[in-house]
Amino acid sequence: MSTYAPGTVRLPLGLRAERRPLLVCAALGVLVVALGVTGLCYGASWSTPAEVFAALAGTDPSVVITEWRLPRVAAGLVFGAALGLSGALFQNLTRNPLGSPDVIGLDSGAYTGALFALYALSGTAAQLAAFSVLGGLLATIVVYLLSFDRGFSGLRLVVIGIAVNAMVTAFNSWIVLRADTDVAIAAVGWSAGSLNGVDWADLRVPFWIIALLFAVISLRTRALHQTLLGDALAVTTGVGLGRLRLLMVLVGVGCTATVTAVAGPIAFIALAAPQIGRRLTGSPGTPLLPAALTGAVLLQGADLLAQALLAPEALPVGVVSTAVGGCYLIWLLTKEVRRA
């Protein structure tokens, strides 16, 4: 007699998974690799995939591929995954598809922190990272406190977050206007969110931080899915809700701020990726892995577009993600308004 349900697949170690999410994640994984390879091939002169693999394997070294293109592609994929994960965490937390870090002011808060490090301090990579996290946390705390009224409400947090985001964005513009011209020009280019010119030196620390955050949250995914049953059932089935929420906020802020410190506030990946991932897998709630994979696909895809559209002039990837994501936001808003 089989005790296993239809529609599920047995995995090694006695693990089992639903078939459709598994297939979708595998397909997304293939897409991630394909976009990655395309990114490595693409440039002023195209390389063939064979040249790319040879360069990666070290049999036919190519500085252009491993030192110029690879960091950018790695950043596109890893940062995309981090943004997707962060979006999924906040959307689970607020129980609202609009509750993503870029909408509720986290990105712009992190950007404020980075601007501060750039102008008031010497603007080293470590300072940028630290102050981005600080700015992101500060924005989150402000939004959280303003929206806390005898209990936690996801919708209230989203609405207040949108207002805070607008104010912080205005504040950021003000800082940039006051700055010296050359610094301001650099900051404005960066403010759209861009992967232009990233190299390995920029990425080492952020990659370690993101890997650590992924490891921490992946241990708590089951508890996270349990919270979707509502606060009462989450608690009475054994979830330590207060601690879990704090962890989700810290990991979400950490991911977003780390990306912002290097690439600036790249909008809409965190908003769109979790919902696209959810629809593709047909899973209950907003699962994390599909969100991260979709985020990687979206950001890397957007960055390829950004490089190709006005070639040889490279567009900031944030311009592309905003143009595409903006349409998605309009659609989402009309849908949510109709539902409310």
Added chain:
Amino acid sequence: MSARLTAREITLRYGDRVVSTRLSLDVPDGSFTAVVGPNACGKSTLLRALVRLLRPAEGQVELDGREVASYPSKELARQVGFLPQDPLAPDDIKVRQLVSRGRFPHRTLLSPRSQQDESAVREAMAAAEVTELADRPVQELSGGQRQRVWIAMALAQETPYLLLDEPTSFLDITHQYQLLHLLARLRDRGRTVVAVLHDINQACRFADHLVAMRDGKVVAEGRPGDIVDAALIKDVFDLPSVIVPDPVAGTPMVVPTLQGD
């Protein structure tokens, strides 16, 4: 009559609004305890305190002589299960997935699903009669079916205690009785069931321990046949009535004598 789950002189309040002061209650082991009383008498609040959703401002709730607040979350969740009035089903969740969520307190950080988890889910679905619905999305179900699915989830938790907040509201009369029969069967199989019920006659018929509340206080408790009379109903509900034996079960049946204006 022994009681592992007890409330000792608990004061319950939301902010400044005091609901109950120095309330004490023993939940008899192996009983079907029904908590009845008028709207806003503090029934649900008491239940929330018993499952640690609300921390008493004074006094304490104890399980086996130990304050529930001192239990690790999962350990308490393996002892006391709860079904709130308005549980949320995640979008797109299927019945079997939802019922499986009841196994959460039995699983450790990385442990895969065990044979015991599988059989607990299967038995819970069978007991709540939702096996045929296993692969249906919860959103598509009727109110009665959905309530049975939630019960199945609570059953899969395999707790000696099961507390339910108004489990029969939103159900039509047939499903109300089916659900109450199910709860009585669970009691017969050894679980302790505590339910907030609206219908005093259903409470008398199915429960073996009745707790009547008013204004945050326990007015009377005991076997329905021993404590329910016209004076109690007047005290608790402000309703003049005569009490007759239920023609089917023989338990007390409240027939209001209040006439229209």
